[in-house]
Amino acid sequence: GQNIDQPTEMTATEGAIVQINCTYQTSGFNGLFWYQQHAGEAPTFLSYNVLDGLEEKGRFSSFLSRSKGYSYLLLKELQMKDSASYLCAVRAPYSGAGSYQLTFGKGTKLSVIP
Amino acid sequence: SAVISQKPSRDICQRGTSLTIQCQVDSQVTMMFWYRQQPGQSLTLIATANQGSEATYESGFVIDKFPISRPNLTFSTLTVSNMSPEDSSIYLCSVEGLAGANEQFFGPGTRLTVL
Numbered sequence: 449g450q451n452i453d454q455p456t457e458m459t460a461t462e463g464a465i466v467q468i469n470c471t472y473q474t475s476g477f478n479g480l481f482w483y484q485q486h487a488g489e490a491p492t493f494l495s496y497n498v499l500d501g502l503e504e505k506g507r508f509s510s511f512l513s514r515s516k517g518y519s520y521l522l523l524k525e526l527q528m529k530d531s532a533s534y535l536c537a538v539r540a541p542y543s544g545a546g547s548y549q550l551t552f553g554k555g556t557k558l559s560v561i562p
Numbered sequence: 563s564a565v566i567s568q569k570p571s572r573d574i575c576q577r578g579t580s581l582t583i584q585c586q587v588d589s590q591v592t593m594m595f596w597y598r599q600q601p602g603q604s605l606t607l608i609a610t611a612n613q614g615s616e617a618t619y620e621s622g623f624v625i626d627k628f629p630i631s632r633p634n635l636t637f638s639t640l641t642v643s644n645m646s647p648e649d650s651s652i653y654l655c656s657v658e659g660l661a662g663a664n665e666q667f668f669g670p671g672t673r674l675t676v677l
Contacts, residue, residue: 490668
């Protein structure tokens with residue numbers, strides 16, 4: 449089975465740094481994704497980690513520890529437009545039925561305040 | 563990334579009717595998926611749309627309720643059959659397999675309300 453946990457809500461101040469954690473217990477692992485979803489819109493890809501360590505992409509960084517079943521998304525220099533839900537998703541190994549399944553966490557709603 | 567379009571973008575339907583949602587991609591992709599996102603919830607995978615063969619459904623979803631077609635590498639449809647208010651949700655298609663990319667890209671979604 450798959451179990452993915454992330455905080456429900458977070459609030460941070462414009463210009464600050466925020467870290468959104470994600471822990472997972474899954475029956476297989478073939479990568480972890482972070483998506484951003486603004487209200488009423490489709491999810492937008494942010495990052496992908498399959499090896500341990502930190503991946504940096506502009507203001508956003510994502511970290512993975514496979515041994516701990518743990519990831520975080522780090523957002524720097526927060527802007528008001530960063531207010532959104534952030535979804536952690538784990539990809540299962542190839543199932544042989546034609547899919548690499550993504551299992552999503554419930555998402556973390558981030559509110560950026562002035 | 564790919565340009566993914568969905569039709570309709572939203573619809574309001576009566577209980578007991580069916581609605582077919584279309585997903586069109588502007589380039590050929592290996593994998594296409596259908597997700598559901600109920601109000602205030604995260605995304606749940608309904609099925610993988612396989613080109614040239616029957617879709618692969620996740621636990622809790624069946625072909626009679628959610629028939630899927632994928633006639634080619636750029637197009638898929640999802641039908642929500644015999645709808646009830648519990649089917650009110652956003653339905654999203656996603657694609658994977660664009661030129662070495664690992665990520666899944668999502669369509670804009672179809673917001674369905676069943677009365």
